[in-house]
Amino acid sequence: MNDFPDHDVVVVGGCGHVGLPLALAFADRGLRAVSYDINDVVVKTVMDGQLPFREDGAAEVLTRTLANGSYRATTDPSVVATADVVVMVIGTPVDEHLNPDPHAVPMALDEIAPHLRAGQLLVLRSTVYPGVTRRVEKLLAERGLDVDVAFCPERIAEGRAMTELFTLPQIVSARTAEVRDRAARLFGNLTASVVELEPEEAELAKLFTNTWRYIKFAAANQFYVMANDHGLDFERIRDAIRHDYPRAADLPGAGFAAGPCLLKDTMQLAAFSDNAFVLGHAAMLVNEGLPLYIVSQLEAKHDLAELTVGILGTAFKGDSDDTRSSLAYKLKRILQFRAKAVLSTDPHVTTDPTLVPMADVLARCDILVIAAPHREYADLVTTTPVVDVWNLLGNGTRI
Numbered sequence: 581m582n583d584f585p586d587h588d589v590v591v592v593g594g595c596g597h598v599g600l601p602l603a604l605a606f607a608d609r610g611l612r613a614v615s616y617d618i619n620d621v622v623v624k625t626v627m628d629g630q631l632p633f634r635e636d637g638a639a640e641v642l643t644r645t646l647a648n649g650s651y652r653a654t655t656d657p658s659v660v661a662t663a664d665v666v667v668m669v670i671g672t673p674v675d676e677h678l679n680p681d682p683h684a685v686p687m688a689l690d691e692i693a694p695h696l697r698a699g700q701l702l703v704l705r706s707t708v709y710p711g712v713t714r715r716v717e718k719l720l721a722e723r724g725l726d727v728d729v730a731f732c733p734e735r736i737a738e739g740r741a742m743t744e745l746f747t748l749p750q751i752v753s754a755r756t757a758e759v760r761d762r763a764a765r766l767f768g769n770l771t772a773s774v775v776e777l778e779p780e781e782a783e784l785a786k787l788f789t790n791t792w793r794y795i796k797f798a799a800a801n802q803f804y805v806m807a808n809d810h811g812l813d814f815e816r817i818r819d820a821i822r823h824d825y826p827r828a829a830d831l832p833g834a835g836f837a838a839g840p841c842l843l844k845d846t847m848q849l850a851a852f853s854d855n856a857f858v859l860g861h862a863a864m865l866v867n868e869g870l871p872l873y874i875v876s877q878l879e880a881k882h883d884l885a886e887l888t889v890g891i892l893g894t895a896f897k898g899d900s901d902d903t904r905s906s907l908a909y910k911l912k913r914i915l916q917f918r919a920k921a922v923l924s925t926d927p928h929v930t931t932d933p934t935l936v937p938m939a940d941v942l943a944r945c946d947i948l949v950i951a952a953p954h955r956e957y958a959d960l961v962t963t964t965p966v967v968d969v970w971n972l973l974g975n976g977t978r979i
């Protein structure tokens with residue numbers, strides 16, 4: 581038994597970067613939503629009315645939905661029994677050898693299985709290794725649980741969830757039309773556009789989505805290195821290519837392509853294709869190689885071992901506070917070995933005690949490297965040389 585009133589939706593992993601905005605979005609659209617999460621610190625933060633991370637537009641929804649009673653968060657798994665729909669969106673990282681873990685979702689499912697009940701809809705929303713949906717269906721059948729299963733991947737970008745949950749089409753997949761319709765009705769609370777696929781297609785659709793983006797970043801980064809090696813400014817070339825030329829509109833700028841999703845999902849796809857995913861691995865080499873390239877360029881032009889380098893931005897992307905898999909930290913480790921000293925700063929990151937204030941970095945560093953294109957840096961005025969691969973300052977991208 582549990583002490584909870586009925587809910588429409590419980591989100592498992594519901595205080596994470598994807599789970600929390602999703603639960604809040606459902607609550608704001610009038611559903612009774614609850615986040616279940618094993619992390620008691622973030623659950624307390626959320627129940628205190630605070631966001632555990634930056635997410636534009638979510639703070640006011642949290643305040644509103646806590647106040648009107650349509651949302652709450654808990655560490656008690658028995659809440660799973662109280663909802664019609666159970667959405668699972670726990671993390672699915674690759675390990676230190678870049679192997680995916682197809683057991684992450686089934687293991688989390690094992691933990692909540694005692695609280696599942698017949699007639700519920702279980703929506704898998706984590707990005708999963710292909711075949712996990714079928715594995716989950718099998719596990720439920722073995723337990724004799726008559727639960728509908730759908731796989732409906734999340735495609736928002738962190739920081740834009742509270743807009744994109746309502747504007748992006750939702751890919752919905754399930755084994756039968758009835759279950760697909762049930763899942764489509766759920767997401768119809770958020771978005772007008774639903775795209776239907778088979779589960780195995782949808783699993784690949786999500787991995788292809790992220791991998792495609794990762795490969796595009798790699799193409800841009802490789803072009804950047806080529807141009808820079810010849811003393812040319814990639815951004816000037818890119819501007820020219822894209823000028824009134826729609827076929828090149830999707831050529832991204834150069835920069836660190838990092839974070840908790842793009843590399844790991846490319847590696848999931850590589851494992852799925854028996855490590856014969858040449859483009860995926862090539863993209864990894866290019867993107868993960870950019871910090872080393874920058875340091876080698878600095879060494880070629882300066883007596884780096886005698887210089888203090890400042891890293892501006894340690895989040896994995898601009899205007900974010902999320903440092904997961906940030907290449908700023910790879911850059912820092914390389915510089916700790918090859919420069920005299922390294923200082924790093926970030927206006928948004930609150931979880932890294934080694935960061936120093938921006939003023940200290942500006943006062944003490946001989947060279948600056950923008951590692952996360954936070955908009956705060958666009959106004960930077962300094963006589964210190966700046967490596968600006970994003971061309972945030974508008975002075976070109978050449979090192």
Ligand SMILES: NC(=O)c1ccc[n+]([C@@H]2O[C@H](COP(=O)([O-])OP(=O)(O)OC[C@H]3O[C@@H](n4cnc5c(N)ncnc54)[C@H](O)[C@@H]3O)[C@@H](O)[C@H]2O)c1
Binds near residue numbers: 622707734737
């Ligand atoms: N971060 C993104 O921008 C993004 C975008 C689209 C899809 N995704 C995918 O969404 C999934 C979640 O990513 P995230 O960034 O939100 O991760 P996250 O680490 O921020 O959140 C996961 C949450 O799940 C909780 N959790 C872990 N195991 C649990 C369990 N057994 N029971 C209950 N709660 C548990 C954690 O405490 C955490 O709060 C991943 O598969 C990811 O690839 C992420």
